[in-house]
Amino acid sequence: MATSMTLTGIIPTLYEAMNTVSREMVGMVPAVRRDSNVERAAVGQTVRSPIGVAGDLEDITPGQDPANSGGSTLGYTDVTISKSKAAPILWSGEEQRAVGTSGTYNAILADQFADGMRKLVNAMEVDLWAAAYQAASRGYGTAGTAPFGTAGDLSDFAGVAKILDDNGAPVTDRQMVLGSAAMANLRGKQSVLFKVNEAGSQDMLRNGMTDRVQNFAMRYSGGISTHTKGTGTGYQLSAAGAVGDTTISVDTGLGTLLAGDVVTFAGTSDKYIANSEISGGSFTIGKPGLLAVEDGSDAITIGSDYVPNLAFARSAIVLAARAPALPDGGDSADDRTTITDPFSGLSFEVSVYRQYRRVKYEIAMAWGVGVPNSAHIATLIG
Template identity: 45%
Template structure:
């Protein structure tokens, strides 16, 4: 489930990193929570609700947050230092996941590509000219001299033509001829409003009359609400226990999803 949810980084609106195209591990400076504040700014600028924001970090960023921001005089408590409990920061409920994407291949963009003609603020279809190489779905790109604003590509290209970026699109109008730069391979910690991502789960479908299980137990996790079937299967000199659940995921509101890039 975590792998599927982490794959929804492709649907993020924009991304933040403290460096232009070579991100570093976030929260590397003690007492500095700017990384969380800046990715929160993206969501606020997009009109995202602030009441239930989540920030899921990769373990490297989580280690920095615990190791460098845990001093009681910074955090206001010793619970981070002693128990490893990450406190709410910049409006985010902060979690960690080892499944955060960190090795996604990026486009070559060897040309590089350039913007073809004027584009209005809010545009999600971007027309490119000249250039060689590829821009891939999931690439994080910057446009022209603005290396702070980083867009997430929904549909890429392998020749001059159109690419699409996720809503809400361009933050400002483009005049044309601005060069495209692709951010290098990096981790993609995810910030989002809880309602922007859906995880739907149910018990798996069984054949009419059931299967070969000799015993089963249906449980619902009290924290997540996820249902699981726990079934016992007898075999020769063996018992096999299967824990099963069927699920699907979907990003339903890209403007309410943003990325915090790192290593």
């Protein structure tokens, strides 16, 4: 079976595969702010994602001309490229001939390209979820109990919404990404969402998914799994904590405290999310920090294992995706192209390498995750 020496002949196959993946986008990738382009980046490289900032408020003073004001410095988030991955596809001449017609080969190749892109997207999904829940502000819910388990009770929406409201998160473009257990309860217990006369939409009834509930865009992710807590016991504060503190000083105690652990302090019920392990006698919690003054000897309790479902403002999490780095002058690829998904903005780099009596295709991408505002992320504990 003859094959082209370039990728031009399989461009339709590539776009068919990309369209398949974009229609099944996982929960986190479409929910976060994306900075994606075809520029190249290497692992460890920092890319700067700009954030628009308006000028400070000013008094209105009538006059012939408007005030000479409004200049502002753009904000930005620096994101380190942490992964550079490729999904390989290898065909020998014998394998191509064994499948028969070129139509069958192209159909199989489309499935392989779709699977490769899917694996890249799934890897980004897990990285986004892990970075987000380990950087979250506070949590709502009960460890070991999947949310939305009580019929007609939507207080789980209200609980995480209150955290975001109190933290000053934007009301528009809020996202909620659920794991399988929470989504099963939403589909099986909350009949108000799929009664068309009450919900105003048949999406949940027909598709098992709804668009927005209480101002959250609803999404489902297979990348959400159980967080296993640290082994720490007996820790207590070694210094008083003031409202707004994010660095918590500790003494005594044994074992580990991990990023993502749910911690509470004696005398208060707020569930804070540890953003770091204990190092140098302290650990950090997500912004805006402590909501109440804590005494210097208050005991610290580490919560149980739990499933971190997430509620957040889109702008709180950034995914930076780039084409992987190449040496000057390129490498041994016979051809290389980049295809960009108009839905997600993600750009997949596809290369072809001609080898001895076989051909290797490669779908590649480099990416990193940043969390510029942990205050705008709340964990729905399950």
